[in-house]
Amino acid sequence: MAAVTxxxxxxxxQYCAGASALPVAASNVRSALEAxxxxxxxxxxxxxxxxxxxxxxLAVFVNLSHVRDRSGLDTALAPGDIVTILTAVSGx
Amino acid sequence: xxxxxILTIGTKKGLFVAxxxxxxxxxxxxxxxxxxxxxxxxxxxxxxxxxxxxxSCNAFFGMKVLRSTDLGKTFKETKSAPAFPKGDxxxxxxxxxxxxxxxxxxxxxxxxxxxxxxxxxxxxxWEMVPGLSNHEHARKWQPGAGGLCLHTILRDGNRxxxxxxxxxHYSSEDGTTFTASNRGIGAGFVPDPFPEFGQCVHKIARHRxxxxxxxxxxxxxxxxxxxxxxxxSDDHGRTWRSIAKGLPSDFGFPIVVHPxxxxxxxxxxxxxxxxxxxxxxxxxxxxxxxxxxxxRLARGLxxxxxxxxxxxxxxxxxxxxxxxxxxxxxxxxxxIGRDGGEEWSCLFDSLPPIHCVKVAVV
Numbered sequence: 001m002a003a004v005t006x007x008x009x010x011x012x013x014q015y016c017a018g019a020s021a022l023p024v025a026a027s028n029v030r031s032a033l034e035a036x037x038x039x040x041x042x043x044x045x046x047x048x049x050x051x052x053x054x055x056x057x058l059a060v061f062v063n064l065s066h067v068r069d070r071s072g073l074d075t076a077l078a079p080g081d082i083v084t085i086l087t088a089v090s091g092x
Numbered sequence: 093x094x095x096x097x098i099l100t101i102g103t104k105k106g107l108f109v110a111x112x113x114x115x116x117x118x119x120x121x122x123x124x125x126x127x128x129x130x131x132x133x134x135x136x137x138x139x140x141x142x143x144x145x146x147x148s149c150n151a152f153f154g155m156k157v158l159r160s161t162d163l164g165k166t167f168k169e170t171k172s173a174p175a176f177p178k179g180d181x182x183x184x185x186x187x188x189x190x191x192x193x194x195x196x197x198x199x200x201x202x203x204x205x206x207x208x209x210x211x212x213x214x215x216x217x218w219e220m221v222p223g224l225s226n227h228e229h230a231r232k233w234q235p236g237a238g239g240l241c242l243h244t245i246l247r248d249g250n251r252x253x254x255x256x257x258x259x260x261h262y263s264s265e266d267g268t269t270f271t272a273s274n275r276g277i278g279a280g281f282v283p284d285p286f287p288e289f290g291q292c293v294h295k296i297a298r299h300r301x302x303x304x305x306x307x308x309x310x311x312x313x314x315x316x317x318x319x320x321x322x323x324x325s326d327d328h329g330r331t332w333r334s335i336a337k338g339l340p341s342d343f344g345f346p347i348v349v350h351p352x353x354x355x356x357x358x359x360x361x362x363x364x365x366x367x368x369x370x371x372x373x374x375x376x377x378x379x380x381x382x383x384x385x386x387x388r389l390a391r392g393l394x395x396x397x398x399x400x401x402x403x404x405x406x407x408x409x410x411x412x413x414x415x416x417x418x419x420x421x422x423x424x425x426x427x428i429g430r431d432g433g434e435e436w437s438c439l440f441d442s443l444p445p446i447h448c449v450k451v452a453v454v
Contacts, residue, residue, distance in 0.1 A: 011153065046153040049183035050176045057152045087152045 001025040002077045006032060007084040008043065015042035029060060030073040032083050047085055059088045097410055098163055099451050100144060101420055102131030105444035107146045109164030114412055114453065116428070119439050125167045126150075126158055133405065135190040135199075136452035145170075145199070145215060147187030155184050155203075157215045163454065171216040174201050174209035180220075182207070188241040189405075194249070202242030206233055206256045224254065224262060224270045229289050233259035236292050236311070243404055244296045248303035253296055253329055260291040261308070263329050276332035277323060280314030295404045296329075297347045299354035304328050307335075307349060307357050307383070309404075312342030313364020322347070322359055324383050335383025340370045346407035350432065351415055355382045358389075358409070358417060358433060360402045368399040376407075376417060376433050389429065392436035400425070405448035412453060420446025 006022045013020060022040060026032035033054075037044040048054055060067045061084040067075045077083070099110040099119065106124030126148040134146040144160040146167070155174065158167040176182045182205050189202035197214040207225035209218045224230075224242075233240055236258045244255030252264045261277060262270040272289040279291045292311035299305060306329050312321015319334035321342025336342035343364035350356035357379050363370050375390035400421035407419040417429035424443040429436045 045175070049154060050178065051181060051183050053183070055152065055154060090151070 001027055001031075002079040002081065004032060004077045004079070004081045004083055006036060007082055009085055009087060011087070012043055012046050012085070015046060016040050026077050028071075028073065028077055029062065029067055029075045029083060032077060033073070057088045057090045059086050060084070061086065095453055096163070097412065097451060098136050098142075098144070098454055099418060099426075099449065100134040100136060100146065100164065101426060101440075101443065101446055102134050102146060102405075102448035103420075103424070103444035103446050104130050107131045107134065107148070107158065107164075107167070108440075108443060109144065109160075110426070110439065111163065116410075116412065116416055116430070121440060122165065124444075125160075125164075126156070130186075130447065132186055132188050132447050133190045133202075134448055134450045135192065136450055136454070137192050137199075138452050138454055139192060139196050142452070142454040143214070145190050147190060147201075149186045155187050157187070157190070157201075159215055170214070172218060174203055174207075174218040174220070176207070177220060186239060186241060188243040189245050191245040191247065193247070200245045200247070202245050202254065204239040204241040205235075206230065206240045206242040206259050208242060208245075208254065221268070223264070223268045227262070227270055229259065229272060233290065238404075244293070246296060246298055246306075248298075248300075251303065251328070253298075253306060255293040255296045255308075257294060257311075258290060258292040260287075260289040261293055261296065261329055261332075262289075273329045274332075275330065276325075277308065277310055278314075278317055278320035280311070280317045280320055285317060285320075294345045295347050297349045297357070299349045299351070302354035305354050305382070306332075307347050308332065309344050309347040309359060312336065312344070318342060322383065335379070338386040339377055343367070344402075345404040346402060346419070348407050348409050348417065351409060351411045353380070356380045356432075357383060358407070359386075360407060360419060362401060366399070367401045372397050372399055374398050374400070374402075376419070376429060378433055389433040390436070391434060392429075393427070403447055405450075406446050408449050408451050410451045410453060418449050418451060420449045422446065 024035035101108040108123035110119040112119040130149045137143045144164040148156040157170045186204040199211040201209040208221040246253040294309040306325040308323040322336040323332040341361040348358045400423040426440045
């Protein structure tokens with residue numbers, strides 16, 4: 001397990017007492033999201049649907065890389081990595 | 093405080109609330125609440141202290157239920173929204189209906205993909221109703237253009253009627269076990285024109301004091317089946333028959349019943365290919381004899397060049413003496429039809445596309 005940080009978008013900070021970043025211990029993105037579900041379930045429900053999938057219009061990055069360009073939710077995490085959740089470019 | 097008329101207007105960009113004295117002279121608009129997020133369902137719950145509830149269908153962060161205890165001046169999210177159980181495999185895509193239940197804080201909720209949820213605490217916690225949500229037909233229902241949505245929930249004591257697009261009409265005597273009840277409801281998009289289930293029901297309505305009488309706007313507009321679209325049942329939905337004769341089109345989305353007369357029913361016919369007003373001239377059509385004949389109501393409405401759509405939940409009627417109809421358009425206009433639709437005027441002309449309109453006197 002690596003000590004990493006999940007960056008929380010502004011719109012979701014109301015679900016974690018205003019925190020902009022949450023520290024978790026995780027070996028990959030999937031386990032980081034599982035940690036989010038355990039410790040901050042209200043935030044998690046906004047990020048993932050009932051099947052565990054990241055919501056369609058959200059993007060997850062590890063440092064500067066979109067996880068789709070690496071190994072998706074299996075993307076490995078190293079100590080100090082930053083997992084960033086952002087709203088995708090979509091809407092209308 | 094004197095009685096007020098409260099309108100909720102769910103749009104593509106959030107919820108608006110309009111309020112007027114009972115005479116309905118001038119409506120004051122507030123909102124949008126849940127800015128930027130589609131609102132497909134709302135409920136003005138007049139049991140006890142009035143509450144306004146609305147779905148907030150956030151494409152980014154998922155579904156929420158908004159609740160107001162001050163007549164729609166402020167809203168907060170309830171503690172949770174409906175969600176499928178872990179392992180179910182389905183994920184909530186939209187909330188399409190919110191209705192009051194039997195108890196003071198009971199609520200029912202219809203969602204996409206089509207499933208039914210119930211709350212006993214005013215919307216803070218929700219449980220899926222397996223009798224409908226895991227019905228043996230459930231995995232065979234198919235989405236229509238609007239998605240696979242459970243959009244209509246009608247209650248008469250423990251008896252319930254549900255409308256699903258595209259699934260059909262389901263009824264229940266106890267609110268737990270549901271049966272497909274589609275005899276006479278056509279489907280012009282499958283080889284068997286009268287299947288057991290799978291019809292594209294657009295909306296069901298009834299008068300609260302005449303529970304055996306149901307009206308349905310079904311998916312019509314099939315030239316070879318001109319009698320599929322507007323239907324009536326007089327036996328709690330066991331059998332249905334066409335009442336479309338005399339309408340310019342049997343295609344449409346909403347259907348509304350007069351609050352004082354179960355024989356008076358309103359539809360908004362649309363051209364089937366475009367889902368817009370026939371000839372660009374919008375009109376509500378009223379029957380005062382249960383659908384035997386229809387009258388066009390268009391005084392005050394545009395006479396040409398109006399090609400909007402009125403969605404399934406975007407027309408309603410209030411319960412003031414000589415009730416007013418209201419409809420919202422996909423081009424963002426909210427119209428009021430005073431004196432039962434005899435005289436129309438536009439209350440608001442530049443809202444976002446309107447998904448649903450509900451009204452109550454509080």
